[in-house]
Amino acid sequence: MKDQILGLHHITAIAGDAQRNHDFYSRVLGLRFLKKTVNFDDPGTYHFYFGDEIGSAGTILTFFPWSHVHAGRRGPGQATEIGYSVPAGSFDFWMKRFDEHGVTYSKPAEKFGEPYLTFLDPDGLKLELTVSKTPDPRTPWTTAEVGPAVALRGFHHVTLTLASAKATAQILTEVFGYTLQEQHVNRFRYATDAVPGAAALVDLVEAPGESPAVTAGGTVHHVAFRVPDDATLLRFREIIVRRGLSITPQIDRQYFHSLYFREPGGVLFEIATDNPGFMVDEPLAELGTHLLLPPQHEARRAQIEAHLPVIR
Template identity: 35%
Template sequence: MQSGIHHITGITRKIQANVDFYAGFLGLKLVKRTAGFEDADQLHLFYGDAAASPGSLVTFLAWEDGSPGRVGLGQPAEIAFAIRPEAIGFWLTRALTKNVAMSGPTQEFGEPVLRLKDPDGIIVKLVGETGVEGPAPHVTKEITAADAIQRIRGATIFSEKPAETAAFIGSHFGFRSVAEANGIKRLAGDAGDILDIRDASGFWTSAPGTGTIDHIALRAPDRAAVEAAAERLAAEEAGDVNMHDRTYFYSLYVREPGGSLVEYATDGPGMAIDETLETLGTTLFVPKHFGAAPEDVRARLPQFSLPGEERMTERDLPFIHRVHRPETPDGTAVVLLHGTGGNETSLLPFGARLAPGAVLLSPRGRSADEGYPRFFRRITATTFDQKDIAGEAEAFAAFMEGANTAYGLDPAKTLFVGYSNGANMIGAVMLLHPGIIRNAVLLRGMNVLENAPAADLSGVNVLVVSGQSDPYGRFAGDLEALLRASGATVESTLLAAGHDIGTADLELAKAYKERIIG
């Protein structure tokens, strides 16, 4: 039975920082970028050696601005890469000069080890392995083949059942026990990859989230081996076993007795089936089983720059937000405010179709309604927390002032598009903070201010789009009248629609932007 590590998958909160560390600092090659196989709105990046060899791959799911997880029982806890022992000095110096958190070198099972922390806090070990020879180490301007990461050395698993965990991995995936010390049982595969099973009895349980390792994938020679393993696991009633065709490999997932998720993945067909070795990692792959339009998926995924590429740094502003830059900017911008239950990605496809050449800025509401993001709290379906509206409108005004400077937005060429609660927020900001918003499209909006102040909205352009069968549509007239009375130029359209928005809304918004901004 062939045995070894195929890849290790973690979860990151900020994809740009992740790319800067793994591709920039560590010098790994970005070999594949995909939309998630379980969630098309989740970016999944694969790093590896120059040939994307199985056994060199570390992958990350992007939970952009997601909640941190907790490392604990039933979870992998460390990633180890193999380097040549004489390269330890190079990496020690590199960590010091690049201000990367580091400790060591120390000795672990007779090997020199440098411990680093990636931007999410995941422990990354560089292990000096005697005689290591990677199949295709990636060379950069700063890292030679002699100093480069050669391949994955191994990983650590926290288990309160270390003996059972070790026996399970040994019997089903071909690893064997080779050493034991300091509460760690070391297993090795045929290629020399190691799994350290740490006795973590009494430790707290893990919690999924950013800054954690989701799973370890072990190597299978082919699909037949995966299917045979699935039969063995089912016969032993080892728990739920799921098999999937991941395009680049075929695999199963199962939890070992200590609770950690283990994948068993085939070496083939490999990462280069839809790209050449030279172009690896340059094309976004969108799994076809979602039936999603690739351009919509692409708009929702976070953008990033590789080392040496021109980049846009996301600024720390009062609202969590997403910025999407088009390939060919036309000097305009669209700010998108989601409705209840949405988030900063919900309207990005709408914005990309509305204005393909515009910079898109989409914030996440900071209030919550039964756990769903909103821009301000509601008391009933048609009454709202006035203090929350005032406070969030003030914060949003500050957000836009900062965003205009940070991202080079021209207020005169910026269109604000809001849906439902987002449209209501735009209306409130216009009245409470005149001058922030000059052009707006309000989809299914209503007035939420009980005592709207006098405001000078001369020069402000607003399109209000209501739904004929929208239960809240009867309130749109009050908002239109209030904006007109304040001096705004207001156009209104009633669609044969309900509260949801669709193609008709998109076409109206697109034509309106072309007419008032260009």
């Protein structure tokens, strides 16, 4: 059987103040704070992970919070919207909650027959809550303030804005196994049926002539797609090399193994494995409660801890 991408694995974005980022996603949105570690390439900054109880693929949003980062700009060559799946009837709760916490949001609208609510995080990252046409069977993480009737289930879709969608669409269809589902004006919706109803959608928006994206605070750094294991990951690497694209060797990211390449439209793509998961260095009940360092940085723990802000 032909290898197929299983949907979105995680999305990584850039934030400013670390405490503010932590509070918004774990307290206002009610996601689980899964992991407090550092940027492997810049251990002087955190790498935060948010998601469901266990950090299931398709629920994981991660951040590099650089305290003095300048504001980025959404535009072609970038993932510009992150869509979460929420239950029907939850918008009133979320609009009231956004009002209480000073969150900027727009009135509900509809896209491809699905209601959605757009809002911005404290750094200006654009997110959407979407009521899916198809049932979402995922069990959400809940808190005392964000209960199961309204909680975020995980990713519904991600939107990529591009000067031209053609070459990116070819990667999605010819390499990743996605198919075109719907089109409205300049928005094209692609889906994988590998894992129905869970983080299966990618929207391509063509915006020729717009100013190119600036990747900095409040923007998406990269989008990661899911494969089950290392063998599948390496088969995808061979396919991408044959297409003449530059791709990294396999990189151990502690909680998954990854490849990175820039697709023809300019968006940084990652392909990531399900294994080994977030319990490799912390038990389930303690996820997100310790500062975890990759082995290559453990010897510098005291120096790193002294530099990082305390998160409460």
